[in-house]
Amino acid sequence: MADVTLKDVARASGCSIATVSRVLAGTRPVGAETARRVREAAAALGYRPNHAARALRSRATGTVGLVLPQITNPFYPALVRELTHALHADGRAVLLADCDDDPAAEAEHIADLLGRRVDALLVIPADEERSRAAVAAAAARVPLVLMDRGCGPGVADSVAVDNGAGMALVLEHLAATGRRAVCFVGAEGTVSAAAERRGAYAAGAGALDPGAPGRVVLGDFSVEWGRAAVDQVWAARPDALVCANDLIAIGALQRLQQLGADVPGEVAVTGFDDIPMAALSAPGVTTVRQPVAQLAAEAARLLAQRLAGDAGPQRAIRLAPELVVRESSAPKRAARTPA
Amino acid sequence: MADVTLKDVARASGCSIATVSRVLAGTRPVGAETARRVREAAAALGYRPNHAARALRSRATGTVGLVLPQITNPFYPALVRELTHALHADGRAVLLADCDDDPAAEAEHIADLLGRRVDALLVIPADEERSRAAVAAAAARVPLVLMDRGCGPGVADSVAVDNGAGMALVLEHLAATGRRAVCFVGAEGTVSAAAERRGAYAAGAGALDPGAPGRVVLGDFSVEWGRAAVDQVWAARPDALVCANDLIAIGALQRLQQLGADVPGEVAVTGFDDIPMAALSAPGVTTVRQPVAQLAAEAARLLAQRLAGDAGPQRAIRLAPELVVRESSAPKRAARTPA
């Protein structure tokens, strides 16, 4: 099982190592008969290229760094899955770094990955501002695609869901099902998911009710905040709670049920992202599904293009999401199945 | 920003590249003054070692492959997080491969990672039997630690939770809170989580009730199965459903609530793993928490030992889990908070 090298394959197939390299890497035309012999010998010996050597010579490792804030954020596993599949399909391997929501750790991981000579980076920044320096520096060295969250304008290519369009879908759905006293339960901060969803609500809610754009409470993207928010807004008896993500929606749902409120009879609850939990809660949470597979595919495609030398203008790709209607926003008058 | 090499540092600090290498890698004693100059020059130039070259020369990449069945399995993100942190703390990078529960894809990923010269592998096998060949072959080439699931006896070192001890904790807790008509909702198959939990129930449930060990229904590890299982067993009015994992428990809980059953008043429900959803459902699911951080730490330690040359006998490390009591198993007579 000792490592088989090009030299061994060359000896076995009776030609030079350069020829073998050309056959196996497919860089240059090679005689059909020679190619066959080489391939046979390689297979017989169980030849496996040494990526380290290849990387040293060709200055490309076939490796992409994936840097994210927290793999335990319930939206990310699906994204990671699709990204790794898309990249593996292109023959690239994925070096994973989890930053624990810490921009300092993020900067270190990025530097380490660069030292390991990743060909490119996929980054979900931990913080809109404090991630910027490290991301910008890295983007100057290798192709870099930002995902899910932004990192200031003009820093790098980016691929994300169109948060505004998603929020518009929610508002439209609520309008169509007769909700008017709508209230937004959002998140503070400049992270794009927070800011864009907030902005889209403010821009679109006026169509339902003149007072709606002003009915906004802000916290963070957590179940706890969802629970707490209900205590702030329930006294006013809104007929719909538009939550900035599914975790908030699940928290809100729980607290409402605890308070004896009828969801969706009295009040609808909507989320955003379509994490697995959204489908499993009772009632299921109406939400906006991010096109995860397509986001991953776009990111992989963009990366491949940049690696192929495309130096075109910076790109910001936004994909339209899809509304997933579940029981939490069924029409008001719907009778609940008795327990 | 062009790459700074050892040669550049050598020139800047006025000594040979060999000396610089020795200072930076700390392999051999070097004069204090020289060392200082070298370090200064390296810092000033922003030197970053080229891992590809280092790997080629020293036959170690500082990289570990992490191969798992499905990152979207809700138990894995936390494990991946702890594993990457533990390995990064040792200066290693993690190449991630998601196999989509397909042993063939798993074999390919393992072969690719070996070609990329990972120093070691961490594998959560997709299948007890069909993963064996690839895992055994890999284990012959590099240190390999199996996690979470087994892969046949004697294949490689392994680190996992003690499933039997966890199930014993659950049964003990149910006994102490007066449950007797206990029923097990498990999963078919030979994967260790399924088999060991099943076995431990069969072994321990007799202490509660002579008929308990026989009250077993088997499906898979899914919410859907949890729901379906209730329809099979509820007619007999068990006072506790011991589920083989949290997903099953959540499904069972939902179906019971739909049927109007009082949980925990009439029937307790318990899970296993303590995935995030277990805490978020209403009522919260009593479950067995896997010591994820410690599992990761043990795996990293074992790997480091093997990489350091330890050729001791194969090790199977089992860590004791912890019972997390939530509302789903509160004592029968407890009054429910009125809505």
Add this chain to the structure above:
DNA sequence: TTGAAAGCGCTAACAT
């Protein structure tokens, strides 16, 4: 303690 020199396995000029 330090330097010179020989490669690790591979690819890419340059020859032929």
Add this chain to the structure above:
DNA sequence: ATGTTAGCGCTTTCAA
């Protein structure tokens, strides 16, 4: 179409 040769950046003998 194929072979020869020169390194990629680093570590590690072997000398000094």
